[in-house]
Amino acid sequence: MRSRPILTCTGISFRYPDGTRALRGVRCSVLEGEVVALLGPNGAGKTTLLLVVAGLLEPEEGRVLFRERDIRELGPGFRRHVGLVFQDPDDQLFCPTVYDDIAFALRQLGWPEEAVRSRVLEVAGQLGLTGLLEKPPYRLSYGEKKKAALATVLVYEPEVLLLDEPTAFLSPRYAAFLKHLLLEGKRVGRSCLLATQDVDLAYEVADYIYVLVSGHVVAEGPPERVFKDEELLDTAELRKPIKILLEEREKAI
């Protein structure tokens, strides 16, 4: 039985100005310290749901609750509790240097410059970005940009991380790094909502999975249950994780 939600979406519907219906009555929740994965094909509405949950898009219907309070009541101050990492790091990194980018949110929150410096150095050290702090973001490799984008959010210690396709176009090494980060976050009680098509990552780190197709939640449950349903995987254009496939092969042998 899942309990104590930190984020809850109640019947979220969203339509873009061009008439595209991206979400249709989506209900989902994220518990404290839980990693929840949103799986689904391209265009399923995963990114839109993250933007709605971050309070950046206003839903047509439904509400987003943070600790059982409507985020509209909480106002922009709600954003310090959630950290959204965009799929394309070039959208996320817009400051003259990596240091300024990581410091951006802290400065916006009015931290004194000394405290900003010490916190930025701490996070950069954790993510292996110390040597890159004075570089402009566009001089970084794609993997470094992804790490820097993650640092811009981790720096203000949000209670919920919202990650949009965090492993897209990245090496297995970065995926392993991210997996470690998510598991570490789980250990310290940080929640995470993860929009991804990386079934291996979802299987290894997620506690709960929602499968989105054409803006609907078509299935939900723990990874073991979701990945057993072959018809569902086919509908959602997904595949079984490598671990399950290996287990099945071993059993067959």
Place this chain on the structure above:
Amino acid sequence: MWARKGLLARYLEAVGEVLDRLAREKEVQLAPATSISILAFLTSLAAFTSPLPLRPSSFLPLALAFLLATLGRELRTFLRTLGLAAIWLAVVVLPLLFITPGEAIYTLEAGPLSLPITREGTSRALEFSLRCLSALSLGVAWTSYVGLSSLLRGLALLDPTGTVPGMAFLTARYVPLSVREAGRLLAAREARLMGRKELRSAWLVLASSCGELLLRAYHRAWRVGLAMRSRCLSGQLVPVGREGALEFSALDALWALVAGTVGVLYLTKAV
């Protein structure tokens, strides 16, 4: 990809590369106030002062720009920019030779057409070209010498709200990205042209790329705006540090002296 990139795609790639190189951090540490003041002084001097009558001092801005580009180790970037600007300028000033009234020094005969090139037209075209090239080359060379961030921090002194330097930074940050994106769009479209390359197909490629680029730029602007809001944006666009903006050194004094001397020589045409 098998298809060779077209001229425009290569041109856009070169522009993106030049902008990227200009935005790089530099070792030269001039006070931001000096950086922005000298940039404003030199470019205004070159843009608003006539280089005519032609004397050795008329070419002082170009010579100084050449020296700066060499010192900034961006001579290749500088020459590429100058070359491209010269091509564009040639297209722009060409009509001036023919449409300016005055004494004809040569007449081009093309069938029934007779196009007189006038002395006044030549003089105006030359003056305009030299002003543009001098101002542009000084701007590019100075930026390559002191670095973009020093100029942005200097700009922050003039606009304490940070709006103008913030916008200038975002432009410098995203224009190379958009230019590269345009290059990729063109290359992708050209790669899918199966028939012989004709004017009509080239036009279609260009028009559809421009439309797509506009849409992509709009979407990127929207996403960057969302990214700012999601990171607790409270008012100031991009913080551009003003620390040390007024800490002058001997190097600042030296460059102020050089700029002043060039200014006097150029204005008085003493050489």
